[in-house]
Amino acid sequence: MFTGIIRHLGTLETSHAEPDGSIMLEINAPFSQNLNEGDSVAVNGVCLTVLSHTDTIWTCRLMAETIVKTTIGLLQTGSQVNLELPAKVGDRLDGHIVQGHVDTPCAITDIASHGNDRIMTLQPPKEFLSRITPKGSVALDGVSLTIVDVTNDTFTVSLMPYTLEHTTFGAINVGDLVNMETDHTNTAHWLSGTVLQGDKRGTALGFPTANIALDEHSQMPKEGIYAVRAMIADDPTSYAGALHVGPRPSFEGAAPSVELHIINFAPRDLYGEKIHFTPIEKIRDVKKFASTKALVDAITQDVQQARSILMYH
Ligand SMILES: Cc1cc2nc3c(=O)[nH]c(=O)nc-3n(C[C@H](O)[C@H](O)[C@H](O)COP(=O)(O)O)c2cc1C
Structure with missing residues (x-):
């Protein structure tokens, strides 16, 4: 385990393709003489095992998976590399937890x-x-x-x-x-989109919403009402919100929407702004309400539930 704080630079001395498709590397590092066989070192963020070492150089082997998923096999000899020794228990973790397992x-x-x-x-x-x-x-x-x-x-x-x-x-x-x-310690999946012009019905209901056009890479969540964490571009605040995804059967002719009510948000027009959000928990299914009052009561409860869910998220 590493922390992403680079304290040493090294140099790739040699790189040899082996008959089995693996690549052997020799890396010049200031700490080579203190290494032991079997130690781990992160090289440009890739956790590699020390096979042998001299006072100045240590060797490691890149297997097929490492060659495909990382840039290490592409490095030219003479290239500088970022080196990090594993974190010790009791060390300050100045960066964040880095596994050395490149995505x-x-x-x-x-x-x-x-x-x-x-x-x-x-x-x-x-x-x-x-x-x-x-x-x-x-x-x-x-x-x-x-x-x-x-x-x-x-x-x-x-x-x-x-x-x-x-x-x-x-x-x-x-x-x-x-x-x-x-960041593998963060299991949240973030979706992004741009705020569209809504019908402003939400403001009249007492729950203004940002209607969101999802970006291409963001997969539409399943229909439902969710407690979400949300961020607005350029604003460092992590907002709590209640998200509606799917049809709006309570209003005839209303198109399906991805709509976010941001809790405790000083109202302002977010039209055209970027929003990022991560659904934390589903609250309920979308329903058809017979009256506006019934819908407002349901949204009031959703917001209360979202608040308590998000207290610890
Ligand atoms: C938390 C939340 C829950 C909602 N639940 C429903 C629902 O169950 N059924 C429904 O027809 N619309 C539901 N809506 C959508 C409202 O009908 C919507 O906010 C309203 O139509 C305003 O749309 P507009 O901003 O495009 O004017 C929900 C909206 C929010 C924010």
């Missing part, structure tokens, strides 16, 4: 300067986007980074000067691939 290689699509920092945009394969938690953590080439923003098919992280200086990110370019490990 996927991920492409860098943009790097922009922002004062002394750099904002890096990445485009992971679509199926991994729901595991990217806005304002959560991700390990990229073994470096623990905070997710700044999530868009339709990309996410951004900010690299500060310290990180640029002490990791391989100082020399990274658009088009490069990095090893991505999502």
Whole structure:
């Protein structure tokens, strides 16, 4: 287990393809002489086992799975690599819990300067986007980074000067691939969408809602009413909410919707803004109510239930 705080850089000295398809690597590392056979070291975020070592170099073997799922097999000799030794019990965990089990290689699509920092945009394969938690953590080439923003098919992280200086990110370019490990301690699946113009019926009911057009990568939840955690782009608050997904049989002609009532939210027009949310628990099925009063009573109860569910989430 690692924490994504890089304290050493190393160099790939040699890389040899073996007849069985595996690759043997020799890595020059400042801590080589203190290693033992069988120790784990994270190399660009990939947990590898030490097979042998000298005072300056240690060797490891990449098996087929590692070659397919990570960028390590693509490294050129002479490349610098981010190195991390496993966390010790009693150590400070400055980053977040990183297993060294990479999910996927991920492409860098943009790097922009922002004062002394750099904002890096990445485009992971679509199926991994729901595991990217806005304002959560991700390990990229073994470096623990905070997710700044999530868009339709990309996410951004900010690299500060310290990180640029002490990791391989100082020399990274658009088009490069990095090893991505999502935060495995966070089991929430995040959905994203843009707020559409609603019929404003919700405001009249006393429960204003944001009608959401889901992004392509976000899979429509099953019909129902849910307690959700929600975030609005650029706002660091984690809001509690009650989400409606599906038809609105109480109103003739109303199209199905994904509608979010944000609890304790100072009303403002969210039209066009990005919303991220994760359903925590289903509250009930969608129902047809005979009167507006019956619907309002049901939503009032939903909101109460959502509040108590979300107290510990
Ligand atoms: C928590 C919650 C639960 C809801 N439950 C139902 C329901 O069971 N049946 C229904 O017809 N509409 C339900 N709705 C949808 C309301 O009918 C909807 O908010 C209203 O039509 C306003 O839509 P508008 O914002 O597009 O004007 C629910 C909405 C919320 C926020």
